[in-house]
Every structure is written in C-alpha cells, then in structure tokens.
Amino acid sequence: MTDDKYRTAVDAAAIYSETDLRGTITHINDQFCAISGYTKEELIGANHRLLNSGQHPPEFFRELWGTISNGEIWKGEICNRRKDGSLYWVNSTIVPIKDDKGQHVEKFISIRFDVTEKQELLEAMQWRASHDVLTTLPNRVYLHDRLHQAISAAQRHEHSLAVCILDLDGFKAVNDRYGHAIGDLLLVEVANRLTRELRAEDMLARLGGDEFVLLLDQVDEELLPAALKRVLDVIAVPFHIDGHLLKVAGSLGVTIYPKDNEGPDTLLRHADQAMYEAKQSGRNRFRYFDVSISKKTRATFKTIERLKQALGQDELRLHYQPKVNLRNGTVIGFEALLRWEHPEWGLLPPDAFLPAVERTDLIIDIGDWVIEQTLEQIRLWTAEGRIWPVSVNIAARHFQLPDFVDRLQALLxxxxxxxxxxxxxxxxxxxxxxNLEHVSQCLIDCQKMGVTFSLDDFGTGFSSLSYLKRLPAQTIKIDKSFVRDILHDKDDLALSEAIINLSRTFEREVIAEGVETDLQESMLLGMGCYLAQGYGIAAPMPAEQVTDWAARYELMNR
Known part of the structure; x- marks a missing residue:
C-alpha cells in the first residue's frame, strides 16, 4: 500500500502520523495538529519526544520501541502533552512499515484516537474511591495502603512512625445548632488547618464524620508532644464560618511504631483506644496508647467489636415485659428489652454489653434494629387481633441525632x-x-406522626415543673428505685406520691416499674397509680411466650 493509500484509509476522526526510524515526524494530518496544539510547520522534522508528558516511566518507551523495532505492532494508551502544557490521552496503534521486500523496517505509522474523556473519568473514579469528596483528603482505603508503605519504610530505615486519631469535641453541637451545611464547611476548614500544620512527609486522612487520622513519619519522640499540642492548639482557635464563630476542640490518640509493633488495622485500633482515653480524661488533650492500658478499657473495645459482629450475625434478641392495669387485670402493652444470645456465654442482659457502646455510633445501629424488630412484632400481634402497644428504649446518642425524626419516619x-x-x-x-430544646422538638415532631413517648427513670435526675411542662411525653414512669422501697422508706413513698400527683395535674399517664410484690401493687393502687410492670408481674419473655402468658394473666385477674 502506498503512503497516500495509508493516509486515505485512516478514518477522518483518527489522529495520524508517520515517523522515521529515529522518531522524527515526517507526516501528520490535521487532527494531529488540532489535538496537540502545534502547527504542521512546528511538528514536521521534530522528534516525537516533543509530545512527551513525563507521565510514563522510561521502561514504558523501551518496551514500545523494542516492539516496533522488531517489526511488531504495538497497541496501548499514551499520555501526551499539548503545546499549552495540558495533557491528553490517545489510544494508539503503531505499525512498522517494511520495505518492498518485507525485510527491513523503513518507518512507523501511528493511528490514534482521543480517549482523554474516558481517561479523565477513570481517574476521577479512582480518585473518589481513595479520597473523601468533602475535604479531598485520603480516605480509609488510601490510608490503609499508605500505612502499609509507611510501616515497611520504618522497618527498612529503622525510624519511628506515629499513628494518630483525632476526634473533634463539640462538632455534634455545631451540627445540631447550625445544620449539616455549616458542619461540612467546618470539617473542610479543620482539614485545611491540619494540612498546613503537617510536614510534607506526613499524611492526613479522614475516616468519616469528625474523625481524622494523622500519619507522622520519621518522628522524634522527644519532640512529638510539642507537635501534638500544636495540632490541638490549631483546632482550638475559633473558626469563622459563614458569619458564625464556631468553637471546637480535639481529642487525640497516639500510638508509636515500632514500639507498638503491629499491623495497620491494629495500630489504628490502638490509636482509637488512646483517643477514647483522651476523651474520658477531659478532652482537648492527647493520650498515648500503652500496652499496659487497663484490662477494663481493652475489654470494652473488644466488646464493641464483638457486638458489631453480633448485630450482623443475628445474635441479638428482644424480650417483652408486660405492662398491666392493676385495677382491672388487663394487659395494656409491653416494653421491648434487648438481650444478646451469645454463642458461648448464653443469654446476656443489656447491662452486660450496652454500657460499652452507648457512646459509639453502634448504639444508633442497635437502636434502629430494635425499633424495626418491634414494629414487625407489633404487626404480627395486630394480625392476631392483639392490640398491644410496645415501648422501646432509645439511647441518648441515638435520640439526639439531628435526623432522628427522619430515620424514625423511614422505619415506620x-x-x-x-x-x-x-x-x-x-x-x-x-x-x-x-438537650431540652432539641428533645422537645423531636417529641412534638414524632407525636405528629402518631408515635407516643414515655419519660423513663422520672425523679432520678433534675425533675422540675418547668421540665415537665416543656416535655410533652404522654407517660411518666416512676423509677423502680422508688417503688422498691416504697413500703419502708418514707422519702421514696413521698416522691412516688408527688410523681403520681404531678402526672395527674399535667394530664399524663403514670406507670410504676420494678413492681415485685402484692403489697407494692396495693400501695400503688391506693395512691392512684393503676399501671405497672415488674418481675412481680412477669419477667421479660420471648415473643412466642407472650400470648399464652397474657391469656393466663387476664383469666386469673378478672
């Protein structure tokens, strides 16, 4: 095929060029000029290295030239640089052209198609997979790879690496008061401040929420405390965000490799444990992970991880404790109570595991699970003609979420x-x-949907008439600590009577929990409290036992 035939055969959209054996350009088409930004006069006679982007390693071109010099066709994608300095990608096919006898390569022709948009999309997808979109910081995936590399480098060069987890104190209050948009802007500014504080060899990543990870490479352990204090000081300076003056602080957990001679996941977990210690110690401070950390703290974190598995492996159960009307002997509903059916330790009560997670987001996942399971059980009972309302206990961290109402609406x-x-x-x-203002609004919003509320443990905190007025809960529960000693402690008796009278004044239902004896039942009835629950009535039981128990109870108490 003659040169003209080669050129005519190329699609009009293709980028065509010819070079001699040394890579000097001998012919190009208009599409080549259009994409490269050079004129024909600038390109003809120039070496193809003029377009080198610097994005490919030397071995890339050694392999390419080795292939075509042997008379073989090379195919692949190449990144070139335009005259204005910008980059573009082409899918290239380079064909060696031999002499008439087919023995020697005389020149090379290249047919290219612009794949810049495809490559940019691929790069964008890869970037999003390894970075946090909000702050543009590396995410957990990128962090894990970098931590592997940093550990390997620390081993080779025998230096120390600090793995730090920073959690913002006060961020939730900002979100609650000003909304997520302001909260996001605050996170971006925190990321910017921290980035400016770090050295070139360090790395900052965002795990999610208000939690960041700092990898401090080649650290001097004597100078490290001052560096960590600077990080906390930088965070403590008030932020000016969209006309608001916002104040947050940080709790910082640190572990040092190779003193803590573990892998990436364990190092992060140890830094997280140290951060938890910093929070427990008063916040706005840092704590080092210590292998001699208390057994209790280590057990707490072990429980958290195991409970995450339990939730995913369907080991959690709900038992139902009856609520009854003592006056007419009817069952008026149930309280759903959480249990953990541990494969080794048997059925565990909530006190054995919930305290470990009440300050973590796991308590939110558990709370959502409890609500969903309860709704399904209500559906089953309703289908049988059993109209039994069921109450669920919601943790503070869960209920105080800004989107609690939306989450509840979605579950309903x-x-x-x-x-x-x-x-x-x-x-x-x-x-x-x-958080009286937020809680009051949540109660109102949920009650608009039809959901009712009970105020539990009433009388054990800071009860006052003003609080009772601002909290429109339908039911007040007398704490079991008062009911337990109602027969022989005049103060508990007086408090119980006061709560019953307050409930009547504010037109609230009142229910006594922790009822254990017939005498307690009689005393409560005499004071005008007709609703009760407790082990003296029935212990919490699995759902499959409820119907038979209710039938027996109502038959015996008619």
Whole structure:
C-alpha cells in the first residue's frame, strides 16, 4: 500500500502520523495538529519526544520501541502533552512499515484516537474511591495502603512512625445548632488547618464524620508532644464560618511504631483506644496508647467489636415485659428489652454489653434494629387481633441525632400496616434535660406522626415543673428505685406520691416499674397509680411466650 493509500484509509476522526526510524515526524494530518496544539510547520522534522508528558516511566518507551523495532505492532494508551502544557490521552496503534521486500523496517505509522474523556473519568473514579469528596483528603482505603508503605519504610530505615486519631469535641453541637451545611464547611476548614500544620512527609486522612487520622513519619519522640499540642492548639482557635464563630476542640490518640509493633488495622485500633482515653480524661488533650492500658478499657473495645459482629450475625434478641392495669387485670402493652444470645456465654442482659457502646455510633445501629424488630412484632400481634402497644428504649446518642425524626419516619414507612400510635419511645429523664430544646422538638415532631413517648427513670435526675411542662411525653414512669422501697422508706413513698400527683395535674399517664410484690401493687393502687410492670408481674419473655402468658394473666385477674 502506498503512503497516500495509508493516509486515505485512516478514518477522518483518527489522529495520524508517520515517523522515521529515529522518531522524527515526517507526516501528520490535521487532527494531529488540532489535538496537540502545534502547527504542521512546528511538528514536521521534530522528534516525537516533543509530545512527551513525563507521565510514563522510561521502561514504558523501551518496551514500545523494542516492539516496533522488531517489526511488531504495538497497541496501548499514551499520555501526551499539548503545546499549552495540558495533557491528553490517545489510544494508539503503531505499525512498522517494511520495505518492498518485507525485510527491513523503513518507518512507523501511528493511528490514534482521543480517549482523554474516558481517561479523565477513570481517574476521577479512582480518585473518589481513595479520597473523601468533602475535604479531598485520603480516605480509609488510601490510608490503609499508605500505612502499609509507611510501616515497611520504618522497618527498612529503622525510624519511628506515629499513628494518630483525632476526634473533634463539640462538632455534634455545631451540627445540631447550625445544620449539616455549616458542619461540612467546618470539617473542610479543620482539614485545611491540619494540612498546613503537617510536614510534607506526613499524611492526613479522614475516616468519616469528625474523625481524622494523622500519619507522622520519621518522628522524634522527644519532640512529638510539642507537635501534638500544636495540632490541638490549631483546632482550638475559633473558626469563622459563614458569619458564625464556631468553637471546637480535639481529642487525640497516639500510638508509636515500632514500639507498638503491629499491623495497620491494629495500630489504628490502638490509636482509637488512646483517643477514647483522651476523651474520658477531659478532652482537648492527647493520650498515648500503652500496652499496659487497663484490662477494663481493652475489654470494652473488644466488646464493641464483638457486638458489631453480633448485630450482623443475628445474635441479638428482644424480650417483652408486660405492662398491666392493676385495677382491672388487663394487659395494656409491653416494653421491648434487648438481650444478646451469645454463642458461648448464653443469654446476656443489656447491662452486660450496652454500657460499652452507648457512646459509639453502634448504639444508633442497635437502636434502629430494635425499633424495626418491634414494629414487625407489633404487626404480627395486630394480625392476631392483639392490640398491644410496645415501648422501646432509645439511647441518648441515638435520640439526639439531628435526623432522628427522619430515620424514625423511614422505619415506620417500611411497616405501613403498623399504626404509629402502637410504638412508644422511652427516653430517660437525663437525656431530655441535656438537650431540652432539641428533645422537645423531636417529641412534638414524632407525636405528629402518631408515635407516643414515655419519660423513663422520672425523679432520678433534675425533675422540675418547668421540665415537665416543656416535655410533652404522654407517660411518666416512676423509677423502680422508688417503688422498691416504697413500703419502708418514707422519702421514696413521698416522691412516688408527688410523681403520681404531678402526672395527674399535667394530664399524663403514670406507670410504676420494678413492681415485685402484692403489697407494692396495693400501695400503688391506693395512691392512684393503676399501671405497672415488674418481675412481680412477669419477667421479660420471648415473643412466642407472650400470648399464652397474657391469656393466663387476664383469666386469673378478672
């Protein structure tokens, strides 16, 4: 095929060029000029290295030239540089052209197609897979790879590596008060401040939420405390965000490799444990991970990890404790109580595992699970003609989420056959008092959907008439500590009577929990409290036992 035939055969959209054996350009088409930004006069006679982008290693071109010099066709994608300095990608096929006898290569022709958009999309996807979109920092995936590399480098060069986890203190309050948009802007500015504080060899990553990881390479352990204090000081300076003056602080957990001679996952977990210690110690401070850390703390983190597995492996259970009307002997509903059916330790009560997770986001996942399971059980009972409202206990961290109402609405939407009034949410008095404005609004919004509320442990916190007025819960529960000693402690008796009278004044239902004896039942009835629950009535039981128990109870108490 003659040269003209080669050139005519090329699609009009293709980028065509010819070079001699040394790579000097001898012919190009208009598409080549258009994509490269050079004129024909600038390109003809120039070496193809003029377009080198610097993005490929030397071995890339050695392999390419070795292939075509042997008379073989080379195919692949090449990144070139335009005249204005910008980069573009082409899918190239380079064909060696031999002499008429087919023995010697005389020149090379190259046919290219622009794949810049495809490559840019691929690079964008790769970037998003390894970076946090909000702050543009590396994410957990990128961090894991970098931590592997940093550990290997520390081993080779025998230097120390500090792995630090920073959690913001006060960030939730910013989100609650100003909204997520302001919270996001704050996170971006925190990332910017921290980035400016770090050295070139260090790395900052965002794990999610308000949690960041700092990898401090080649650290001098004597100078490290001052560096960590600077990090905390930088965070403590107030932020000016969209006209608001925002104040947050940081809790920083640190572990040092190779003193802590572990892999990436364990180092991060140890830094997280140290961060937890910093929070427990008062926040706005740093703590080092110590292998002699208390057994109790290590057991707590072990419980958290194991409980995550339990949630995913369907080991959690709900038992139901009856609520009854003492006056007429009817069952008026149930309280759903969490249990862990541990494969080795048997059935565990909530006190054995929930305290470990009440300050973590795992308590939110567990709370959502409890609500969903309860709604499904209500549906089953309703289908049998059993109209039993069920109450669930919601942790403070869960209830104080800015989107709690939306999350609850979504769970109710998944169970359209369940009337929202059949679900009662119990919150402890201290949770309500800690964030009265938010809690009051949540109660109002949820009650608009039909969900009812009970104020649990009433009288154990800072009860007052003003709080009771601002918290529109339908039911007040007398704490079991008062009921237990109601027969022989005049103060508990007086408190119980006061709560009953307050409930009547504010038109709230009142229910006594922790009832264990017939005498307690009689005393409560005499004071005008007709609703009760407790082990003296029935212990919490699996759902499959509830119907038979209720039938027996109502038969015996008619």
């Amino acid at each position: 939407a998944k169970h359209p056959d369940v009337e929202p009034r059949m679900l009662d949410i119990e919150i402890v008095e201290s949770t309500a008092i800690d």
